[in-house]
Amino acid sequence: MAGLAQSNVDAAGPVFGGTSDQQELAARLFRVFQMQGRFFSDRAPIRITLSQLAGFLASTAGADDSWPQKIEAALGASPEVFAREESDADVVYVTTRAGTPPVSIETVDLAHTLAERFLTPEPEREHPVRRPSIVREPVLADDVPASLSTPTPYGPDSWQAEIARQLREEAAARAEMPPAQVWEPVAPPPAEAVVEAEPVDVDIEIEAPAAATAVDIGSVSDEVLAEAIRTSLGHELTIARWGDFWMSEDRVDRFSRGDLRRIEDYLREQSEPMSDDDIIQDALNVRPNAPDYAARKFALNYRLSRESREFEYLGTDRNGLWGLASAPSIGTTKRKASEIGQDYRFLLDYRTPVDVIEEGLVEHVLTFYEYFYGVLPLDANIGSIMPKQGFADQRAARITFESPQTLETVVAELRFPTSNRGGFIAGLEQFFAENLVPGAAVTIERTDQPTHFLLEYFRVSGDDRKLLHLDERRGRYVYRSTTYYCATQEEMLLDEHRFPKLADARPLEERIRRRPEQVVSATFERVGDNIGSAQQPRYRASFTDLLAVVNIERPISAEFLRDILTSGTYREFVVDDSQEDTFIYEPGAGGA
Secondary structure: OHHHHOOOOOOOOOOOOOOHHHHHHHHHHHHHHHHHOOOOOOOOOEEEEHHHHHHHHHHHHOOOOOHHHHHHHHHHOOOOOOEEEEOOOOEEEEEOOOOOOOOOOOOOOOOOOHHHHHHOOOOOOOOOOOOOOOOOOOOOHHHOOHHHHOOOOOOOOOHHHHHHHHHHHHHHHOOOOOOOOOOOOOOOOOOOOOOOOOOOOOOOOOOOOOOOOOOOOOOOOHHHHHHHHHHHHHOOOOEEEEOOEEEEHHHOOOOOHHHHHHHHHHHHHHOOOEEHHHHHHHHOOOOOOOOOHHHHHHHHHHHHHOOOOOEEEOOOOOOOEEEEOOOOOOOOOOOOHHHHHHHHHHHHOOOOOOOOOEOOEEEEEOOHHHHHHOEEEOOHHHHOOOOOOOOOOOOEEEEEEEEOOOOEEEEEEEEOOOOOOOOEEEOOHHHHHHHOOOOEEEEEEEOOOOOEEEEEEOEEEEEEEEEEEEEOOOOEEEEEEEEEEEOEOHHHOOEOOOOHHHOOOOOOOHHHHOOHHHHHHHHHHHHOEEOOOOOOOOEEEEHHHHHHHHHHHOOOOHHHHHHHHHOOOOOOEEEEOOOOOEEEEOOOOOOO
């Protein structure tokens, strides 16, 4: 099942022909095709007309009447990537996410093959007609109960309706693909004619007409269809699940209380989480070459997941790892994990597009909040390389980070998102404090081990600046001379010369930190220039300054911050037309 979610697209990308300018233009347009078909399968055709491509270039690179000729020359030089189709209205170019023209599949008539003839049942033989001895009265449509004549639809809040909604949305997004054939419901045969005979009382059993349901799954991507299957199986009480492995619940081995006690004693003796292989071999004495080893391993993970009072699952969808539920979790002591999850709740609504550097590698710039608490957000970028949950109600997974620069390995905890809390990675507080500063640029790379990652930063010669710190004893922000040896992004660096008014400022109260718009308002007052008067202040600040300072108190992504400033929901924030990417905050303009 997990294989449905894997991509077959070559990481190196397609090779374009023509001159260097034509290759550059073709590569740029190919990225447009990829964005258009981001939910398509690798070999699904992606069609965009010539006029649409010319309009895109005119809106991004300036108007030019020669764009259609340039596009045709650039795409025509790469016939192994783009296919050209002509219609009455416009010229259409077609490609796929894999960077090759779509291949038409010739339909083969299998109606008269030997296999089809063996699988097709013979027509039912006619029985001899007998003289009817009873009278069959016709069944009128009005006599059939409504519950039998009309299929009962699922409730709007049911999980079945949610799956149907997701499939419809995916089908609408892929509406450009040829629609799949939908079979119409077959009308029931007419009632038999009445034959006159002597009346006899007979109990007539009314059968409900079969409701034919048309399901068009041809226009749905493999990933969405796989997720729909997972959700459907997950609601079946007779199906046991561990990750992407499934088994009938009645075929899963059960463990006695003595077995569970031995497993608990084994984990307490080891004093650290242990893999399912170690538990099943050491505590249950099952040999790896046993014929039922895989089934016993599945049973171990599934049955222990039902014993949440004693055991906690810390593995992934393919690697089992178990610890005691009473064992301490990994993370900072400065803030509760539940409160950090509430701070990252916006990640449930703001899914940042994945910035692909290369397959399995993401880049991230450290904020003050992340540096102080030793956390990383489980956004779309970092989440794309992280392992998946083994169980739907799993709280966390144990992962490790290896630093090639410091030659150390850090054990961290991956906190999965819930319905009202965002996901994050905890346990990096000491590593950040010893090697990095807020604004440092780091890369996270996936390895062959699904729970082991490389955490790297670019090491530079020492730089000495006065950077922002929190004096926890005094409860105030202070600037301290700091020497660091990591590459940073200047826009996110909290330097004294850039933000002098942050010196000796107090952290915001918790009731303000819970409201993102109030944190943004306080940030304007901390870093903005008052262009109004003392009685009626108006603060102006650039977007980059706001983004760097607002992440001192709580995490706010660039998309979330821009939405707060420009959505119109909070009227106290307006765009400053006199300067690029600058905003103005007017206290009291938003009303009560």
